[in-house]
Amino acid sequence: MVSAALELAERALLEERRALTPDEVRAVAARPLDELPDLIALAHRVRLVYCGSEVELESLVNAKSGACPEDCAFCSQSVKFDTGVDVYAFLDLDEVVDAARATKAAGATQFCIVVAVRGPSERLLDRVIEAVDAVHDETGLEVACSLGLLTSAQAARLAAAGVRRYNHNLEAPRAVFPEICTTHSWEDRVATAQLAIDAGMELCCGGILGMGETLDQRIDFMFELAALEPTEVPINLLDPRPGTPMGDRTPITAREALQAIALFRLVLPGAWLRLAGGRERVLGELQGMGLLAGANALIVGNYLTTGGRSPDEDHALLDALGMPVADGPGEGRFVVDATGTHKLPARPPRPTIPVTTA
Numbered sequence: 499m500v501s502a503a504l505e506l507a508e509r510a511l512l513e514e515r516r517a518l519t520p521d522e523v524r525a526v527a528a529r530p531l532d533e534l535p536d537l538i539a540l541a542h543r544v545r546l547v548y549c550g551s552e553v554e555l556e557s558l559v560n561a562k563s564g565a566c567p568e569d570c571a572f573c574s575q576s577v578k579f580d581t582g583v584d585v586y587a588f589l590d591l592d593e594v595v596d597a598a599r600a601t602k603a604a605g606a607t608q609f610c611i612v613v614a615v616r617g618p619s620e621r622l623l624d625r626v627i628e629a630v631d632a633v634h635d636e637t638g639l640e641v642a643c644s645l646g647l648l649t650s651a652q653a654a655r656l657a658a659a660g661v662r663r664y665n666h667n668l669e670a671p672r673a674v675f676p677e678i679c680t681t682h683s684w685e686d687r688v689a690t691a692q693l694a695i696d697a698g699m700e701l702c703c704g705g706i707l708g709m710g711e712t713l714d715q716r717i718d719f720m721f722e723l724a725a726l727e728p729t730e731v732p733i734n735l736l737d738p739r740p741g742t743p744m745g746d747r748t749p750i751t752a753r754e755a756l757q758a759i760a761l762f763r764l765v766l767p768g769a770w771l772r773l774a775g776g777r778e779r780v781l782g783e784l785q786g787m788g789l790l791a792g793a794n795a796l797i798v799g800n801y802l803t804t805g806g807r808s809p810d811e812d813h814a815l816l817d818a819l820g821m822p823v824a825d826g827p828g829e830g831r832f833v834v835d836a837t838g839t840h841k842l843p844a845r846p847p848r849p850t851i852p853v854t855t856a
């Protein structure tokens with residue numbers, strides 16, 4: 499029998515079309531993990547109704563690696579930790595464009611230029627914008643950037659260059675962040691996320707699960723993110739990096755991860771929920787279950803400092819699930835407005851997963 503908490507969540511999201519309250523989400527999360535299939539089934543229905551069955555694919559290029567002055571405890575690119583990660587300055591333009599071509603060949607529509615810095619210098623920003631122009635010209639891909647903390651003038655320059663989406667994760671719940679990073683604050687991160695929106699870019703803002711937060715704090719985090727109305731929420735699952743202060747942490751279990759993904763879908767019904775770093779290690783053979791638990795976007799190929807699996811495997815998985823690859827970000831889709839009323843996607847939702855025939 500489905501629990502009363504889940505029935506209430508279903509009624510709120512699918513009939514009343516209203517956002518859940520934190521208490522309502524906590525009631526769902528309090529159900530035993532043995533009831534996870536019921537939660538996953540609801541999250542999947544919510545995803546289909548609000549977003550349809552498409553899955554958005556994105557690849558990253560680590561365009562400037564290592565030697566970051568910040569001290570984020572999970573990150574192998576911090577100069578503070580001895581991790582043996584590659585250290586290099588901003589790639590040549592040709593290398594960035596080659597990575598974008600590989601992204602296109604992998605069937606992705608989103609290409610994200612990432613640099614390991616506190617925030618970009620003007621010189622670095624010039625080079626990034628040059629790369630954005632070249633990627634647009636050579637591939638036609640949608641370009642996102644992840645360049646750390648921005649000024650409003652820098653955000654405006656990126657928006658003017660046609661950067662569609664800016665990634666700036668909050669990383670952890672507000673209450674946990676000071677244990678993760680001491681060189682900048684959670685509020686600094688929120689401020690840059692807001693600047694990106696104010697400049698007219700879509701916001702990509704998520705974090706990493708499994709850095710010591712409690713389930714309650716994880717739910718707080720979902721609502722902290724929802725308050726920013728992000729277009730995309732990357733969900734990373736801590737894959738402890740040797741040499742970092744979190745190098746000996748135990749990753750969360752696959753069932754905890756699936757519960758979190760499903761709860762994210764209930765809290766952010768209209769967002770692109772992207773399974774990102776750590777999905778292979780934490781979810782293992784259950785990665786398809788992650789896409790049935792509410793996720794509707796993937797990073798394909800490699801991550802910033804760790805390898806991913808081959809894009810062919812992800813395409814085969816999507817084929818098996820009958821989930822088509824999204825052909826682009828889709829203007830105005832999946833927007834949650836400030837009142838918490840969830841707009842329907844611009845395209846008609848597909849009520850069921852279409853069955854593909856060979």
Ligand code: SF4
Pocket residue numbers: 566567568569570573574575576577613614615616646
């Ligand atoms: S700011 Fe980014 S690159 Fe630098 S240590 Fe933190 S997570 Fe790593």
